[in-house]
Amino acid sequence: MVTIYDIAKKAGCSSSTVSKALNNSSTISKKRKEEIIAIAKLMGYVPNSNARQLATKNSWSIGILFSEDLNIGLEHHFFGGVLEAFKTYVEDLGYEVTFVSKKVGHQSLSYLEWCKYKNVDGVFIVTVDVDDVNLKELTESGIPIVTVDNGVLNVPTIISDNYQGTRMVLNYLRLKGAKNIAHIAGPMRSFAAQERIDAYRDVLTKAGVEIDEKLIIEANNYDFNSGKNALYQLVSQYGGVPDAIYAASDDIALGAIRALKELGYKVPEDVCVVGFDNIELTKYTSPALTTIAQDKVKIGREAAKHLIALINHEIESTPGIVKRVPVELVIRESTK
Amino acid sequence: MVTIYDIAKKAGCSSSTVSKALNNSSTISKKRKEEIIAIAKLMGYVPNSNARQLATKNSWSIGILFSEDLNIGLEHHFFGGVLEAFKTYVEDLGYEVTFVSKKVGHQSLSYLEWCKYKNVDGVFIVTVDVDDVNLKELTESGIPIVTVDNGVLNVPTIISDNYQGTRMVLNYLRLKGAKNIAHIAGPMRSFAAQERIDAYRDVLTKAGVEIDEKLIIEANNYDFNSGKNALYQLVSQYGGVPDAIYAASDDIALGAIRALKELGYKVPEDVCVVGFDNIELTKYTSPALTTIAQDKVKIGREAAKHLIALINHEIESTPGIVKRVPVELVIRESTK
DNA sequence: TTGTACGCGTTATCAA
């Protein structure tokens, strides 16, 4: 490893002069500076992150909280996409991105301890078990934090505009002539699920439609099988099929469609179905799914922007939703 | 921030004694040790990563090379899943996981420079543009590296057993009575694509089947549209449809199925189609896809194991495939 | 404009 001392020796100057040259200080002659930079390059000098951070007390690093305790992880297209956009944005600003861990060497640490250990400038909570005992300690620590929808609400949150999405779905379905529109909600522990069901009620009520509670059902989870089960329950409690179904996720919608097929119904002829997310493959299912597209890239980027602003003290941390990202209605074959 | 000096003051001893207590040295009395640990806990002491790493010259950190220059990224289920399994494994051993970046602060760095800057113990190449000029420098640097299939072959590689998978597909299809079996290969810049097409040729030849070059076609990419286009080309060059199609990825298979439908063919009645990957949603498409399941978790974990062994000098680095992970044939509705 | 000297928080050596 070549250090600034090695360079100093070769350049015939002191280490501090080298340091100045490398950090383009203004208190150094242009000639010396270029000379030193040339030598540094020649010798293959690379600064040492630890020494630099120790001296400056400045980490330029961001922690990612991505818990795999849940059955939702990196491979989940939505969170994966959001994280990628986030990473791209902050790396371009010169930050490094490290996963928050619960261990360092042989020692176990809490999230907060790890963040202090690494002296991260901020944390992006992507997914986390909201019941994790370590979580509260972290969110209340004062370290800049942002999150995307995942139920942690005492932290600045970037989230899709669920109301807008729901309104677009319902208006579209009603325009198409659907009278009774059911809603298969996501699990209520998810904030997005709550927002969507609230919006469903609100939009219909404002449109003068009386809410039929039999048309509402909560899925156990966001996945395919939960959607399938929910559909069976819905048909049973409603005593038949509605004109249309608004599902809280694409996976739920696909599960519902599968159940409908099993029951002998056709989509969209007998029932229209709309999902939420716009995951890649819904383009290719048959019928291709009409859905609300969430803007993963924008969500990730907005989360990054917000976190950087917090880090730079340009804004104050305010718990709850700080940014709503517009969604889009993508019309395909599952509605007519 | 509380340091070992603060603890030393409170405990009435020297900082070096504190250090010993905290690192469970054997040259310290049990009583002192417990006393100091108690005080440290009371004061909320957390060690400083930078200072420790600077002193020990030991980083306990692994870099992840995950390039988003390609149109394949974190949101890709396969690589996302592999990375997650990798991360879980190494974090449990006490390593921290950081994305390799091309910038630090305002300065641009090559991959290798970044790795030196951070002093990482090893690198896991998940995805990368194989033509990246920075890549060679990194792979030849001597830093422990592993990768999974992505075309970088001068590095220890963990990969699915493509031969086994191909053989299972072909045997199965032939058993079902398929005479002419087409292969829609992946792009040849991918090593897995090459392996699969080679296996296709070899297995059939060994079974006494003469290879009909008209039954082979290379898709431009691994995605849906490439599969769709490839199918049209295949039908055109073959002058009809074969009994069965073995596609190099699920996305390709789904694209092919879509094209077949457009042409008025039924799957599996007229043509059987088999994919490769077993991505989540293929369970739910109609027809549900018969495919070869890749074991993402095992691949990620094996990559982790191998890298750790390299880091610990338990093994030597050998370029090329170091581990083949078994695959599994998952039979669903797209074959009969 | 340059160099000296010290601090960042920790580990490690060696003498006490």
Added chain:
DNA sequence: TTGATAACGCGTACAA
């Protein structure tokens, strides 16, 4: 068993 003291590599007052 404990405690000075010197690294580790870098940045930065402050003096020259």
